[in-house]
Amino acid sequence: ARDIYHTKRMQRVFTVNYTMDNTYIVSGSDDTNVRLWKARASEKLGQLTTREESAMQYRQALVKKYQHMPQVKAIHRSRKIPKVIK
Numbered sequence: 001a002r003d004i005y006h007t008k009r010m011q012r013v014f015t016v017n018y019t020m021d022n023t024y025i026v027s028g029s030d031d032t033n034v035r036l037w038k039a040r041a042s043e044k045l046g047q048l049t050t051r052e053e054s055a056m057q058y059r060q061a062l063v064k065k066y067q068h069m070p071q072v073k074a075i076h077r078s079r080k081i082p083k084v085i086k
Helices: 050-065 070-077
Strands: 013-018 024-029 034-038
Antiparallel strands (some): 013 024
16 A cells, blocks of 8 residues: 554564455454554545435446546546645
8 A cells, every 4th residue: 555654652563364245354463452543544434425326326437437538537636735834
């Protein structure tokens, strides 16, 4: 993944596995913690509202309609990652 999240509590990771349905990633570290991560961080968990569902369908329809245009492909693939704060 391009995004790396690190906190002071995190130690060396010894094992990483996907769940059977590929929804989550399970990691185990030497601080004896097991962490559960969303495999697709941008996806919302739980039931979508009608408005969210229609907005998602509309976005997918636009991407499908204009998929032949290189600018739309680039926008669809790009991920906005915040800059490092010093």
